[in-house]
Amino acid sequence: MQQFELFVVAIIFWGGTFAFLLYLLLRMVGIEKQLKVVESQAEGDL
């Protein structure tokens, strides 16, 4: 029984950390792509 609780806590801690990290990395890639598009459009306007 104790092993199950330890396993769940490890999933909460490490799963949460890696899920958060993955979310941040995906967001970073998305925003950098959008920034490139918007900046190239702004240069085109000039």
Added chain:
Amino acid sequence: MTWIYAPPEAELGELIRIFFQHVAPALVGYGAFGVTLVCGVMYLWKGGLHYDVLGAAAVKIGLFYTTVTLLSGMMWADAAWNSPWNWDPRETTTLILWIAYACVLVYRASVTDRESRAQYGSIFGIVAFPMVILSYLSIRIWQTLHPIVIEPTGLQMEMEHGLTLMVSMIAVIMIAALLLELTYRIDTAQEKLMRIRMSRS
């Protein structure tokens, strides 16, 4: 160290291993809300949107670690006290703390005006901080199921457990610093994107 070095505790047995993944995130969460407090004060004092962006990023990190604390605490409480939620003063004040900072994030997401979002977001970040102090002191103010482990004289635990807690703290602080740095960079890039879009429209 949490899984191999730390020996089972006399009363809690193997469950002591949850302690390191419960206390370290809790203290780091408090620290992240402390960063929000400092950034809020600095923004209101000096101006500078980077303080606001960093303060908001710290709210996200603090909320993440408080969520980990609440969930791991529920698992521990279920095993040690036979119920995941006991309305213990520490549990209750930490839940109120979580709700207070979640409200800060909800407010920030709901306001479009950049200046008022930064101004009121900073004020809310400062106003919510006393909940951190109350949550930390709750086990000393009220009678509670939580044991008092951190005393002014030192840690009330075996040396191996104290050492493991220290190493866990350092590890969680390093992970939190990485997450904070990434969140800050992403939010700064998001601000830049919004600024370019608004100047074009």
